[in-house]
Amino acid sequence: MESIDSCLSGDLASPLTLKFVSTGEFGSSGSGERISTETGQREYIFGVVGGADDDVCKAVVEVLQVYMIPEISYKAGVAALSNAWNYPNFLRTVPPDTIQMAALIQVMAKLGWSYIQAIHIESTYGWDCTSVLRQQAPQAGICLTQYMKVRDPSSDDQIDEVLAKLAKRPLAKGIVIIGPVDLAVAVLRGIKRNSLEGKYYLIRSDTQGQEMLPDDVLDVARGTVTVSQRQRRAEQFVSHMTSLTPQSNTRNPWFDEYWMQKFQCVLLGQDANCSDSDRLKAEDIPINTVASVMDAVGAFAHALDELHKTLCYQSDKVCDSLSDLPGEEFIQKLKGLRFQSLAGDGKTVYFNYQGDDNGEFDLYNFVQDGDEYKYIQVGTYDRVKLLEMTNNITFYTSDGEVMASPPISDCIGPCDDCKAFKKAKVGEMLGGDIWIGGLFEMRKPGETLIDCSDDLVMYNIQLLEAFYFALDQVNADNTTLPDLKLGAVAFDTCGLVERGVRETTNFVTGGVEYRSNYPPSGFV
Template identity: 30%
Template structure:
């Protein structure tokens, strides 16, 4: 006869197997449902995903008592799945999350006795691949075993060879198409998700995305800003181009709605598919040329589509033909314009207002492959950044403009393409701190009088974390006392902040510490920008910026962890109010 203990152990193992089977069935049903709705769920063989087939198995780790998941576009999209390293947005955003966790763990007042950890994965900017990666977060929740349920023959407790990474929440994704599919999965398993960059208005639907929140406002604000800019120039006939997917489609739909109300007519309207080729971009440019009266083009696209569009315009020698007015998909990024500065001349692009994180700049610029072992993609980033090879003999293959093959010395330095931090660093910082303060509040309530992870927090329920703690977190913000999503504004004058120019060889912005300003770009507040408009210093035919600089308008104080951000949390947004758009005017001298 089996002993009661062995019977209970058998039942426990049966429950484990049954739970795992239920998870597999649920995951399969979810994938099949997405296949039916998106038609984009076919995964190539692992060996076909990129030149480096091991990319899918890599993870950036910080060991801890409580783990946050992270999703970042470390690599760009490739022809098959993952492409080359994302120099503009991938590594810096990932390192921002790791830096913030380090800062939290160094704070004795926040989560005392508990070490916060991270498990960060690469999405390659593709929703299907991001979804597959996110299954790792789910799988860990259902494959973790309680060692007390198993006893060895000698009476000792069994020990697992490895412990799966169970996450209590996820920071990410970046693209709205990625966040939407990941949110559909995570909500099934009650895992809260905070995005630092996904701005699609569709994600405001709390019936569908009840476990999704974000530290950035929806695209409606950008769409209003684009319409306001068009109005300020008295343009009434424009063409529009948008990317396929939630980001481009929802943003441009709202622009059309606002434009119609302001009597702005649409000449040509083109969508760039997710599988766009050079021929696709050439066709878009051709259709824009077919409407010669509409020189102004509203561009609501992802960064890679902005690059493709400008490349196509350059192939047609269309310098000065179009005035590009673009959303933050292009924003202040160098990639779209670095090979086409003349075609980009005069473009106006938007970015969300952000504040530098004090300490992160030095941290990031001091990183080196010799010491940065927790980021498995950093060597690849270093090689691409410095056009060299690190501890391996191979010719350069990932970029056409590599210098003759050479070995990395290790004393190279990361070179800033622009003077400020990557725009979304602040919002990643906000997202991680939101989780940390929610967990801190949970610790104070469930583990009173202790400075450690008590048994009551051993298995954190996602719904409890979200409803009882995360959505109740509030911070003080020195910019504004308001909280929640940005309020609608129909006045362009309310879209405060910066304007700067693009130089032919380098793009810079005036900072307070700059002593030599003779070769710097001019920064103006948005109010000064409007003064220039009214005084005809800035004409719609060339959009060249002139006028005095203003140090006082160059941004607020750098953020530190003492500056409790964001200003308040609501289900739809964790954003401070309002993260208003910057304006960037591109110009060659």
């Protein structure tokens, strides 16, 4: 086994990985061979465990893909790595970040919410999760009326600007927070600063579990629902870790440095002052991803065990059939595994066809019990059993009183603006057998994600006229579609993504009747 420090840098991980694999000889198989410079023995390279950072994993897997060597990450959550076409040799023992959104959506559906808003951190995680929320919430009958990004949670101005936009959708009281705990804290402080207690009810994704909130937001955080990846225990590992000392742990080249930082002492030299009585305690050991690391090692061990028993049944060594096994076959073996985790917590480890972990999440409700604030578990979620509620969710009024029933976050009318729909101004060419939709930016964006201002974009008038003119030319040409006539509807997107999506959906589905004979029998 060889450990490499990537320093959370994709730029550093690539050359280090290339150096690692370049020490071996690779044929057409997914494994390599090398002679150890320390022992002189033959060593085989079958895979890589790690890394933790998304960019590091992308950089590493692209290097390993040349030889189809599998990489199993224990922490990377970016959704793009689930693309088995682009990353066929990537697996992970954690779920992609976006699975949290499925759990959040089911919770909101359980609460009867149909009209929500979202605040997300500007990062790959934030955009990926928001994209899933936009796509899947409507399928559950939930309207995401607007979503806003926050670049810097520490900026009060940014938070206040976001809260001002939330106020333009007063019926959408359910707010989804997508980002780290500091974003949630910043929003809670903004709610308190702007005296908005009781106006909104928060449900948030979190990778840290039951992380305690600062004292100044405890009262406003009451009722918040958190969906976090299940915190797993690895008791045997904790016992192992607490038994280690710098003298006993010589295989980890970073352990001495860790020990000196932990106990604020010096191990060697004239200034050595570490105490022989210093010992790690169980509470000193965060184990959020420890079990996932052990699962990655377990996956390689079980796959190699099964293959060795099948291919090398007459040998207790790595036989040629195993060392020559194509990487694609080894990866398929990994994806077909089911085994009990080495963490000893009873989890059955397996991968889906994309190479992802199944994903298990816990739902917590932040409540007040007398003078104490605490998280209580109210449910679980995974992609097999889906949502299971174990307790009722408690919400609070602005005065801190427990609400008798969940707050209402309902939309009355079309999702776009939750009010009586007014037909949009469209440009039509009637009488067509086949209809073509046109999207043009006729006016400048307004104050919301779907509203236009009154300012006309002068140049774009001729773009729309060019659209009409081209249709006239086709309809006048007896050699092109001689028996059919083209009709058209031109929509004003105002340069807004959400409005463009809405108008396109309405055009294709005929969801909004702009004219008496629409939708036609055919459209393009």
